[in-house]
Amino acid sequence: MSGGGTIHSPDFLLGWVGEKPGMKVAVFSSKPYDKHFLNAANAGVGHELIYYDTKLDVNTAPLVGDAPAVCVFVHDVLNRATLEILRQCGVKLIALRCTGFNHVDLQAAGELGLTVVRVTAYSPYSVAEHAVGLILTLSRKYHRAYNRVREGNFSLDGLLGFDLHARTVGIIGTGKIGMVFAQILEGFGCRLLGYDTCPNPNFPKLNRAEYVSLDELYAQSDIISLHCPLLPETYHLIDRAALAKMKPGVILINVSRGALIDTEAVIEGLKSRKIGALGLDVYEEEEGLFFQDLSFQIIQDDVFQRLLTFPNVLVTGHQAFFTQEALTDIAKITISNISDFAAGRPCPHEIRYTPKP
Numbered sequence: 497m498s499g500g501g502t503i504h505s506p507d508f509l510l511g512w513v514g515e516k517p518g519m520k521v522a523v524f525s526s527k528p529y530d531k532h533f534l535n536a537a538n539a540g541v542g543h544e545l546i547y548y549d550t551k552l553d554v555n556t557a558p559l560v561g562d563a564p565a566v567c568v569f570v571h572d573v574l575n576r577a578t579l580e581i582l583r584q585c586g587v588k589l590i591a592l593r594c595t596g597f598n599h600v601d602l603q604a605a606g607e608l609g610l611t612v613v614r615v616t617a618y619s620p621y622s623v624a625e626h627a628v629g630l631i632l633t634l635s636r637k638y639h640r641a642y643n644r645v646r647e648g649n650f651s652l653d654g655l656l657g658f659d660l661h662a663r664t665v666g667i668i669g670t671g672k673i674g675m676v677f678a679q680i681l682e683g684f685g686c687r688l689l690g691y692d693t694c695p696n697p698n699f700p701k702l703n704r705a706e707y708v709s710l711d712e713l714y715a716q717s718d719i720i721s722l723h724c725p726l727l728p729e730t731y732h733l734i735d736r737a738a739l740a741k742m743k744p745g746v747i748l749i750n751v752s753r754g755a756l757i758d759t760e761a762v763i764e765g766l767k768s769r770k771i772g773a774l775g776l777d778v779y780e781e782e783e784g785l786f787f788q789d790l791s792f793q794i795i796q797d798d799v800f801q802r803l804l805t806f807p808n809v810l811v812t813g814h815q816a817f818f819t820q821e822a823l824t825d826i827a828k829i830t831i832s833n834i835s836d837f838a839a840g841r842p843c844p845h846e847i848r849y850t851p852k853p
C-alpha cells in the first residue's frame with residue numbers, strides 16, 4: 497500500500513508495488529517476443545501479466561478468470577458477444593497492443609462500460625521502411641536473385657530492374673507512416689503524389705511532392721503505396737474500377753490493412769499484366785493464416801495460394817511492425833496505458849465510440 501495511507505486501492509487492483517498500483521492482466525495471442533518486451537516494460541511496475549497464446553474470442557473469453565484487464569492484438573475478436581462475456585467476468589479494461597481498432601466493437605464496449613486503450617503511435621519507421629523494402633525487392637528482384645545465387649546460377653537474365661530515381665510514387669494516406677515513407681522516397685529522388693482526406697501540411701513541403709486527386713494519383717503513379725486506415729469508406733479502395741484508372745505495369749504496395757484491396761480484382765490485374773508487381777504485408781483473410789507456422793498444413797485459402805504463384809508478388813506475414821524499436825514502444829505504451837487506468841488517471845490513448853453525424 498502507499499506510504500501515506502490516503503490512497504485506497506480499487507477492488508480490481510492487486511495492491512500497491514512501491515507507489516504504483518498493480519493490475520492483473522490476461523494477455524491474449526501472446527508470442528515469446530510479446531512476453532519478452534512486455535515483461536521488460538513491466539519490470540518494476542508490478543502488473544501481473546498472465547499470458548495465453550490462444551486468441552481472444554467468444555469461446556476463450558472465460559480464460560480471463562478474475563483478471564480485470566485484457567491485453568489483445570490485431571486478430572483477437574472483440575465483438576459484442578466477446579465483450580459481454582468479458583464484462584460478466586468483471587473485466588474493466590481492454591488494452592490493445594496495436595494502433596488499429598477496426599476489430600473492436602467500440603459501441604458495445606462503451607455500452608458495457610469497458611474502457612478501451614490503444615497504442616496510438618510507435619516507430620513509424622518500422623512500417624515505412626518495410627514498405628520501401630518491398631518496393632526494392634520487387635523492382636530489383638532480390639527474392640529471385642537470392643535463390644538463384646544459392647543454386648550457383650549467376651545469370652542476370654530476368655533480373656532487369658529499374659531506378660526508383662525520378663519515378664512517380666503515389667501515397668494514399670500521409671499520416672505518421674505515410675510521411676516517413678514519403679521522406680525516404682524523397683531521398684531516392686522520386687516525385688511524390690499524395691492523397692489524404694485530411695491533408696498533412698508537411699507533405700507538400702517535401703521536394704517534388706504535391707497533393708492530387710485520387711484519380712490523378714492513380715493515373716500518374718508508377719508505384720502506389722497504401723498508408724490509410726481501414727474504414728467503411730476505404731474498404732476495397734483498390735477494386736476493379738480503381739485498377740482501371742492506373743498506369744499499366746503499376747507496382748502496388750499494401751502494408752496497411754488487407755481489406756483495403758479487393759484481392760480477386762488484383763489477381764485479375766496481375767493476370768492481365770495491368771499490375772507489374774504486388775507487395776503485401778497484409779491480406780484480407782490473414783486471420784487464419786498469419787502469425788503461425790502452417791508449413792506442415794494444407795492451406796485452404798485458394799485466393800491466397802493463387803497470389804503466391806505469381807513471380808512478381810511478394811507477401812510477408814504482417815511483419816512490417818516487427819522491429820526491436822517498435823516492439824519496445826508498443827510494450828512501454830501498453831504498460832503505461834494499463835498503469836494510467838489502474839491509477840485512475842485519464843489515459844491519453846483511450847478510444848471511444850463516436851456516432852456518425
Ligand code: NAD
Pocket residue numbers: 595596617620623668669670671672673674691692693694695696723724725726727729730751752753777778814815816817818
Ligand atoms: P495515421 O492515423 O497517422 O495516418 C493515417 C492517414 O490516413 C491520416 O493522414 C488520415 O487522414 C488518412 N486517411 C484516412 N482516411 C483516408 C482516406 N479515405 N483516404 C486517404 N487517406 C485517408 O496512421 P499511421 O500510424 O500512419 O498508420 C496507417 C495505417 O498503417 C494504420 O491504419 C494501420 O492500418 C497500418 N499499420 C500497419 C502495420 C503493419 O505491421 N503492417 C503496423 C501499423 C500500422
